[in-house]
Amino acid sequence: MGCAPMGHILYDEVMRYNPKNPYWFNRDRFILSAGHGCMLQYALLHLAGYDSVLASFLHILSFLLNLKSFRQWGSRTPGHPENFETPGVEVTTGPLGQGIANAVGLALAEKHLAARFNKPDNEIVDHYTYVILGDGCQMEGISNEACSLAGHWGLGKLIAFYDDNHISIDGDTEIAFTENVDTRFEGLGWHVIWVKNGNTGYDEIRAAIKEAKAVKDKPTLIKVTTTIGYGSPNKANSYSVHGSALGAKEVDATRKNLGWPYEPFHVPEEVKAHWSRHTPQGAALEAEWNAKFAEYEQKYKEEAAELKAIITGELPAGWEKALPTYTPESPADATRNLSQQNLNALVKVLPGLLGGSADLASSNMTLLKMYGDFQKDTPEERNVRFGVREHGMGAICNGIALHSPGFIPYCATFFVFTDYMRAAIRISALCEARVIYVMTHDSIGLGEDGPTHQPIEHLASFRAMPNVLMLRPADGNETAGAYKVAVLNKKRPSILALSRQKLPQLPGTSIEGVEKGGYIVSDNSSGNNPNVILIGTGSELEIAAKAADELRKEGKTVRVVSFVSWELFDEQSDAYKESVLPSAVSARVSIEAGSTFGWAKIVGSKGKAIGIDRFGASAPAGKIYKEFGLTPEAVVAAAKELC
């Protein structure tokens, strides 16, 4: 493996970590952005003393021999490194470019915390972030986005190794990747070092790391030219070693070539003895830091409490009292504005809340008014300016969230542009990162910008994604409820779909209702048996309520249900679900300014789903709603056909 020396030097000489407590706060972070090199990482974690991988280490070696236990059901050594499977793995990589962007997030987190909490006599936050990335990561746009930001922010403690092996899956990189990476990174504001012999140049790698550490105002890219499959006499420098086993014969030849006389599965005593020092060393490092933190706690009580909350993830008692509440008399407002009221209320009680927008802060309404911008020279601030880099933004937030359990990063753009960052959102869901996605302009209600900017299928597309909470609040109370849910769900991301247009504060909405996902907002029936159930989400809940008023005038019994989060509703008891959507009532009409895909499950085969199954149009919101048939009249007409 050509990248072995980099990994070796990092785990054996450079990084500070405690194998017995993989989540010790002040550890250096290491990310293998090119997820396919995971065998190396698993092997190093084992040597470094991480217990949990021990059992699976044999799987790794066995892979080299074409045996059948690496990447198996239930193992701790899956096909790509995943933080939720393997202790010591910081994030979930595999999809190219995510890891380097996660690393930018981790380095941002460190720079922010250091600026916010360090004191002249006690630098309580102080670690590096290391990452190895390959040609594939370099080609992905997300890595350019994240690295442009790393340069802009001057993340001096981010050190990236570029494993320059000239091989990707389709063969020599000559066929698709001939740009000058060094020059590009210089353009991005990085310090660039080239290690020409990465296969055996241990001293050059050591010197490069030293140089990188000396450059404090820029991140460093160490381009390490290597040979993929180094050591294998017949397969080195070919794409065939990328994802396939060498085969028994070539393993044998490689062993001979490298002068490795030991049996398979055998780690020589001297190697064990050499690496065994990491266990006591790591424990000592942590103990030293604990003592330092005890001092810090004594001297800087308030700051220590805040930092502790970020380190542990414990929410301050009574934090939810900060959530604003509304009555029907409160002024009508866009949920994007109500979202900003929540963010600004919550930032006072949640020390780990920080975030920003992809160049739409004033449209997404995400500015924290008490704070300035997180910038190169003001990293203690909490408004992050991501520029027009949605994909990088999402992955950076994943890195922040996984830095410490008390971080609550949020990020924002127009809902339709989740398409630009969907891969990062999926990783949030998979790696259990609590990121809050503040997605405004959530329907044709945005009006004139037209179909390129109007989401249609997006609600459905996220309702289908595992482990994501898709929330579409209808007014102030529901927006507060959405934030409560988002903060409390520590192991999954939340997406808030918010309106550009003003919405009234509706009678019957509540934070508690939102926590159940779907709930009754109004009802003039008794015995859980209305003539018809009208179901709305977000901006269309108002339309459902208006239609109900009409129908009630005509003597019907009508229930209005807010269906703010399908996932939360699914998690309620059968009894609760039956109390909201009684199976005996088949007359159901839903209305939502988005694709009707999926609604059949809620309205049933006899019900009717009103929505939009085409692209939007450029016109004022009111006009499009009317033209597309999203009106109280349409709901009334549909209801009358059913009851």
Added chain:
Amino acid sequence: MGCAPMGHILYDEVMRYNPKNPYWFNRDRFILSAGHGCMLQYALLHLAGYDSVLASFLHILSFLLNLKSFRQWGSRTPGHPENFETPGVEVTTGPLGQGIANAVGLALAEKHLAARFNKPDNEIVDHYTYVILGDGCQMEGISNEACSLAGHWGLGKLIAFYDDNHISIDGDTEIAFTENVDTRFEGLGWHVIWVKNGNTGYDEIRAAIKEAKAVKDKPTLIKVTTTIGYGSPNKANSYSVHGSALGAKEVDATRKNLGWPYEPFHVPEEVKAHWSRHTPQGAALEAEWNAKFAEYEQKYKEEAAELKAIITGELPAGWEKALPTYTPESPADATRNLSQQNLNALVKVLPGLLGGSADLASSNMTLLKMYGDFQKDTPEERNVRFGVREHGMGAICNGIALHSPGFIPYCATFFVFTDYMRAAIRISALCEARVIYVMTHDSIGLGEDGPTHQPIEHLASFRAMPNVLMLRPADGNETAGAYKVAVLNKKRPSILALSRQKLPQLPGTSIEGVEKGGYIVSDNSSGNNPNVILIGTGSELEIAAKAADELRKEGKTVRVVSFVSWELFDEQSDAYKESVLPSAVSARVSIEAGSTFGWAKIVGSKGKAIGIDRFGASAPAGKIYKEFGLTPEAVVAAAKELC
């Protein structure tokens, strides 16, 4: 408008086009990547003589005066330029970065056609591609991906103007974008020119274009430093002019400042007279080219026929006979391999078919065996190597598809990585580009790579997207059917979800069946009234068929339905739908290795959808199928509960 001089020079002096035939083949292409400058483009199209925009031109001017007809329902001047709304607009931009990537596709198309069809005595293909992009486009990862490829391919006839106005929506680009763009583009292999005074430096812009044309082996970036809102005394150089009207007072001040004494809506006679030459000039250019093509046709008959097919989009008679067919005796194979058989069969009869993969050609099975690689020095070839740049790949394919109606670009990656390119796929759907997305490794059936690589929600997410055909063929005949459908649907993209694993050739599958979206594969009932209907797609159709065998052995009447494309089935007559899924039969079981989201509509409230509503896992395919309960036994058990 700071970018006005660039646009002015292009439309008035540089570009070759025919306003009376906006789609004349050999025109120069112009893309406004920063969609928000669309007012300028609409105004120029009007001045240049494009009739169709005339009626809407008043809308544009009126916008400046805060009146209410720009961006209105039914107008030809929507909020962002869209090819399907406004003749003379080449592609659909608005979402940042798409336009520059489209431009790379257009330039690729020109380079390919020129190399393939030009003769020493007749250079029948010969045009430039111009694009204006802004700071927002530069920040997006997709633009770096596409521009890295443009440099790699040496697209010398691609000339990009970077409107360097230092302002994005959130304010000065200083807050998030301080990289050195010139250096980055040099790294990407571009020729870079800087025009320091873009507001009034007409001669400098002209000189830059001349220099760019002289550099034939590299694309050129002309960085043009401008002032946003140039001319407005109080609002120039501020983000407030980005998407908002100036207001009547400031319009007045701007007129005075620029010395523009005319009434609103008035185009002075001398301006009209000056621009009016474009109509006869354009007609003459086209006539000249037509004569040249007539000569070409006489001398190079075969090539002319091919080129004409690409220009007109007419499919060669009998092309569909090239589609391979299979019998149940044909060997079991992965649909990704069957897809390659189709591609290699079709490329012999479809002159506009070309494409490739994002560094997974040997996994996606997309190589055209008769052809070499499209590269800088071999642009006549038809295998495109996109590198690991999914998003750029999709948008480049949109550009190719919109270059000429006979182009059929295809592109490939793992199905899960549609997440990286979703924004480009959505634009394919919106702008009516016939791109074939060859998406392999379409489920947990890919096995060991694990949950980061296993799609779950992806089928549902595309079924919810308007104007996309989502096809999941089960075997050879269905794969051929999917290709037939994809080629015939000229106004929408198709996504083919294909298996990594081997699948048997099933009795009862057919190309004709696929064309209907859903159809009966086998049935032992009569009178359109089976005991149970089993519905499968792709690799799970085999499981449904096996379950049917079991149930029939036990005396049940069972219908097996292949549901390869929901969209096509939706488009069938009610009578046909009833003949496949009779409403009287509520005992229905579906099986698909993906999210069950949406299936309630098909199986009804009494039916059962078997699928996967969690993330996948790293293990061999067979093991995961079993652990996740995707087995004939599970289908049999579910069916027995219903009938």
